[in-house]
Amino acid sequence: MAWFDRSTDPEGQPDGRDDRRGLILSLAAHGLLVLLMVVGFSSAPDNPGPVQVELWAKGTVAEAAPPQEQEEQTPPPVEEPPTPEPPTPDDNAQKAAEAQAEAVRQAAAQQAQLAEAQARAEAAAKAQADAEIALAKERKAREEAERLAQEQAAKAKAEQEAAAKAAKEKAAKEAADKAAKEKAAQEAADKAAAEQAAAEKAAADKAAKDKAAKEKAAQEKAAAEKAAAEQAAKDKAAKAAADKAAADKAAKEKAAKEAAAKREALKAAMRGDVSEAAGIPSGNADRNQRGGGGNDGYAAQVRACVQPGVIYNVPPRSGSGNPTASFRTRLSSNGAVQDVNLTSTSGDPRFDAAVRKGILACSPFPKPPSGRYPSYIDVDYRMYD
Structure with missing residues (x-):
């Protein structure tokens, strides 16, 4: 029913239907109380029935006077008792006593019904009051729950907005960090x-x-x-x-001519030794620090001196190429190595470095056949024999 609908207004507050409901319950309780009182009073007779007392004189028999008519009442239906035998004087006295007792009993019953109706009315009133109190408590609890729900909703909304803001700030920071890293990587690559x-x-x-x-x-x-x-x-x-x-x-x-010829011969001999050590063709000689055609002269001595110091894992040969590292080696007057300069690379820096270390380890150089060391010797070192 619409009267018992606990709806709320658009603002979330209870409307006036709860008051109407309480009013209806109160009227129903009072109506029930009045109905019980009316039924109790209407079921009781206006006055108790007459009590007949028969007095018997000695040797005489009096006839019982007919009972007085009472106002028409609507007694509750009762079973008809069996037809009694004609009363005797003792029976009449007993009946009168029983009638009086019945009247007393009915009066007590009426009093009990009245008391019960009053108790029911009080109970109904108390129930109505308890119901109103319960309704007030329920309304208050509902309002409190609605208030808490609104507060929680507002709090949840604020937390959600804060989380969204934090996520946005975090995404922006991550994007900035990523851009900075990419920029640093690009700068490092450029460098x-x-x-x-x-x-x-x-x-x-x-x-x-x-x-x-x-x-x-x-x-x-x-x-x-x-x-x-x-x-x-x-x-x-x-x-x-x-x-x-x-x-x-x-x-x-x-x-003078003979002296000049001797000087030229010495120079030619020294040039020949240098050419042999450098692997440069000189006459019919062609020398290499790691072997080659020709005789086993000064070039073989230089090869035997340099080769042990060349520490390099030579790969298997492929093709006809033969990488060669060329160095100009400056010597002192006693053959000690003063400086080693790379004049032509083999294409492999590790091989060049290994040959340079071998030349440095060959100090002093073997003494040339002329007996005098030149100021420098060009050394060509080939990777493969």
């Missing part, structure tokens, strides 16, 4: 590329410088040989002029 380019440029510059130095040395050597040839020609012309100019100077010029 590494720049360093590699610089190293390659430095290596190219060094190779160019080494090549230029080698070419310059070759030019200087050619110029020296040309100057020596020109000087020889001049010496020869001077000798011829001296021979023609004065006979007395012939012996002196001859001695």
